[in-house]
Amino acid sequence: MKKLSLTLLAATAALAAAAVHAEPATYAIDPTHTFVTFEAQHFGTSTNRGRFDKKSGSISLDKAAKTGKVDVTLDTDSINTGTAPFDRHLKSKDFFNVEAFPKATFVSDKLVFEGEKVTAVVGTLTLLGKPQxxxxxxHNFNCYQNPMLKREVCGGDFDTTIQRSDFGMTYGLPGIPNDIHLVIQVEAVKQ
Incomplete structure (x- = not known):
């Protein structure tokens, strides 16, 4: 009986150790539920808004270890403000210079947790070839079982404010504000 108890105890300890050191799960970004938008004041009056329609990437998440990685790519030529002339100007050398820099990226290996929730992601945003x-x-980070996909989906709303001049985007300064508010809504499907 003592031998059986020790064997059972060892097996339980091994299972517990395996659970704590679970492999990270990989999630593919769902482009239909992921939006990368930006907001900028227009000469101190209204707020201009736009988004990038083409984006891709993946997220690796180890909930037990409270670690993860993020790798997102934006097609800068897919910028969309709803106004074609404004889109053309934003794609020009004055702003995103999409001919020379067709992609923008965000890469991270530092997710900040409070309890079970991701509260921040620290990473490198590269625009115009300049990493910052x-x-x-x-906000609202959550994972759930998607009833249609029959798979786990994780996501939330994220935001930050950047200085566009940090990336060499200086057209119109100081008249056109330097602060750009980025708002990212993301959902990613477990693979």
Whole structure:
């Protein structure tokens, strides 16, 4: 009986250790539930808004270890403000210079947790070939079993404010504000 108890205790300890050191799960970004938008004041009056329609990437999440990685790519030529002339100007050398820099990226290996929730993601945003460290604050982070996909989906709303001049985007300064508020809504499907 003592031998059986020790064997059972060892097996339980091994299972517990395996659970704590679970492998991270990989999630593919769902482009139909992911939106990367920006907001900028227009000469101190209204707020201009736009988004990037083409985005892709993946997230690796180890809930037990409270670690993860994020890798997102934006197609800068997919910028969309709803106004074609404004889109053309934003795609020009004055702003995103999409001919020379067709992609923008965000890469992170630092997720900040409070309890079970991701509260921030610290990573490198690269625009116009210039990398800058940014912190995305998380709101509403959650994982759920998607009833249609029959798979786990994780996501939330994230935001930060960047200085566009940090990336060499100086057209119109100081008349056109330097602060750009980024708002990211993301959902990613477990693979």
């Amino acid at each position: 460290t940014v912190t995305l604050k998380a």
